[in-house]
Amino acid sequence: MPNSGKTVRERIREHSDSLTTSERKLCAVLLANYPAAGLASITKFAQDARVSTPTAARMVQKLGFKGFPQFHQALRQEVEAKVSGPTQRRANWAAESPDDHIINRFGDAVMGNLSQTFANLDSANFEAAVRQLAATEHQLYVVGGRITRALADYAFTHFQTIRPNVTHMTSSSATWPHYVLDMKPGETLLMFDVRRYETNLHRLAGLAADRGVKVILLTDQWGSPATRIATQTFHCWGEVPSAWDSNIATMMLLEALIAATQEQSWPQTKDRYDRLDDLFDMTRLFRKST
Amino acid sequence: MPNSGKTVRERIREHSDSLTTSERKLCAVLLANYPAAGLASITKFAQDARVSTPTAARMVQKLGFKGFPQFHQALRQEVEAKVSGPTQRRANWAAESPDDHIINRFGDAVMGNLSQTFANLDSANFEAAVRQLAATEHQLYVVGGRITRALADYAFTHFQTIRPNVTHMTSSSATWPHYVLDMKPGETLLMFDVRRYETNLHRLAGLAADRGVKVILLTDQWGSPATRIATQTFHCWGEVPSAWDSNIATMMLLEALIAATQEQSWPQTKDRYDRLDDLFDMTRLFRKST
DNA sequence: CATTCTCTGTCAATATACTTTCATACTAAT
DNA sequence: ATTAGTATGAAAGTATATTGACAGAGAATG
Structure with a gap:
């Protein structure tokens, strides 16, 4: 048995460079539902990935199997090893590594943070914030702190794609007064502030609120001092082993x-997307791919 | 679908009285290696139990399946539920909202992406990358694309905190040649490239690799073209309803x-943290709080 | 001991699954 | 633009899986 010792997953990773588009589709389907997707017949497997049967046959050969039946058997052996093996892992993080490997500890912690965050989310607040963010007739300002600057930047890039009138307030607080000068009632300030909370951000929130600007605040589990000023506050958990x-x-x-805002303001957003696509194509700065 | 809701195991228990000797043999084999044994073809399954093929066919009909293929599919669904189930299960997100609320759909998708990503992670690769990132005697360059610029920025901020000699290559590709000019063998380039993959990043990776720089690439599930050039590639899943x-x-x-790098290079990192803390206190730029 | 009933395997028929071949579409490079 | 190379799916061919029909073996009963 020359195949032993490598999981199908590893084989996919090994060959990931040399896979074609359709083959990637197949791998995506398999990995999304591993290994069950590959345990069906080659025909069903191919249909799931919207490719032809021969493509699937070729792929498993590329992965080093003689044919689909051999591939099938390899998956079956993995099921045997996994399901009848030692106590089932809850999430199969990095399967090869021990439980106390940093990857697995980190993954567990993040999972916990995510459910904490969403469990503490008030959906009425969420929807109110989305409505505010989707109000394209008002300017949207985005600002972050030392660490969260990157998140603010990310927010800016995306919101700029889905709506007009977005301003990124740079992290240099010296320039903030200029922005405040032009703020009008009803406008929106999306602010990020996590520990160590920054006094400047707190002051900025105050100034903005004074001018009738709605402040949407993303902060940590303890809550930035700006919480008292913000119209909507969202607490995000962040405990990790570090x-x-x-x-x-x-x-x-x-x-x-962003996703909810986009959903709300479809199809204006769609129009923007299409136009952006055209611009990219024209400038040929980016290679188009499916 | 009258079959749903019962596992094959339960069905066997249910019918255990009315099973014949050969059928018991089949069930014994299946239960001894459940469910892998039943995922083979009917012929192999029968051979494993030293009975004839039709006997197996008759048994699965007795269990309530129309034929062997249906039995096969039921087992496949159990595998799916078992292996991917615990991850998929919702950590009751926003409990008040309906399941199809965007928050819940989004949360489920993200959860899936995270476990996909970690499940496909090669821990040897991960550790090699960490060793490279912790090699403080070499310069570390960080670069991202249109969207991933924010991530590169985030990486920069953190790496700058835990180690010296970190350079953030701005997203304006016009300046990249200047950085390449000074790159030396053994140095590290941390690159982010997701769809739409950017030709400039690909070229940059090539130039860096030519000069003996190790490229660590974070890309999406399909894989940027720079994958072929990178020393370590990490695929990160990103499917969401948007x-x-x-x-x-x-x-x-x-x-x-970052966490693993920090763990590796403790206590140098600790020293830096302490000194950074002192600096913050001195400048009083940031308010200290627990 | 014969008879009947059930169980089981052999064999053939049929339906899938799998593979190979080939023509077309696409990509990338000149 | 042209051309070489690659990727892909349609279709035909081949192998295998699945099922149905039948007959022999074994156990229970009269």
């Missing part, structure tokens, strides 16, 4: 806000 | 890399 706090939950909430 | 791809898994992997 000296700093994780911002994954914050980013997840941010992405959820 | 028009764009999520980068949460990428950020999680990044944070994991």
Whole structure:
């Protein structure tokens, strides 16, 4: 048995460079539902991935199997090893590594943070924030702190894609007064502030609120002092086995806000997407791919 | 679908009285290696139990399946539920909201992406990357694309905190040649490239690799063209119910890399943290709080 | 001991699954 | 633009899986 010792997953990873588009589709389907997807017949497997049967046959050969039946058997052996093996892992993180490997500890912690964050989410608040973010007639300002600057940037890039009138307030607080000068009632300030909370951000929130701007605040589990000022506050958990706090939950909430905003303001957003696509094509800065 | 709701195991128990000797043999084989044994072809399954093929066919009909293929599919679904089930299960997100609320759909998708990403992670690769990132005697360059610029920025901020000699290559590709000019063998380039893959990044990776720089690439599930050039590649899943791809898994992997690097280079890192703290206190730029 | 009933395997028929071949579409490079 | 190379799916061919029909073996019963 020359195949032993390598899982199908490993084989896919090994060959990931040399796979074609259709073959990648197949792998995606398999990995999304591993290994069950590959235990069906080659025909069903191919249909699931919207490719032809021969493509599937070719792929498993590329992975080093003589034919689909051999591939099938390899998967079966993995099921045997996994299911009848030692106590079932709850999430199969990095299957090869021990439980106390940093990857697995980190993964568990992040999972916990995400569910904490969403469990503590008030959906009425969420929807109110989305409505505010989707109000394209008002300017949207985005700002972050030392660490969360990156998140603010990410928010800016995405919101700029889905709606007009977005402004990224740079992290240099010296320039903030200029922005405040032009703020009008009803406008929106999306602010990120996590420990160590920054006094400047707190002051900025105050100034903005004074001018009738709605402040949407993404902060950590303890809550920035700006909480009292903000119209909507979202607490994001960030405990991980390290000296700093994780911002994954914050980013997840941010992405959820973006997704919801986009959903709300479809089809204007779609129009923007299409136009952006055309521009990219014209400039040929980016290679198009499916 | 009258079959749903019962596992094959339960069905066997249910019918255990009315089974014949040969059928018992089959069930014994299946239960001894459940469910892998039943996932083979009917012929192999029968041979394993030293009975004839039709006997197996008759048994699965007795259990309530129309034929062997249906039995086969039921087992496959059990595998699916067992292996991917615990991960999929919702950690009752926003409990008040319906299941199809965008928050819940989004949360489920992200959860899936995270476990996909970590399940496909090669821990040897991960550790090699961490060793490279912790090699403080070499310069570390960080670069990202249009969307991933924010992640590169986040990486920069953190790596700058835990080690010296970190350079953030700005997203304006016009300046990249200047950085390449000074690159030396053994140095590290941490690159982010997700769809739409950017030709400039690909070229940069090539130039860096030519000069003996190790390229660590964080890309999406399909894989940037730079995959072929990179020393270590990490695929991060990003499917979410929206028009764009999520980068949460990428950020999680990044944070994991940062955490592992920090763990590796403790206590130098601790020293830096302490000194940074002192500086913050001195400048009083940031308010200290627990 | 014969008879009947059930169980089981052999064999053939049929339906899938799998593979190979080949024409077309696409990509990338000149 | 042209051309070489690659990737892909349609279709035909081949192998295998699955099922149905039948007959022999074994146990229980009269």
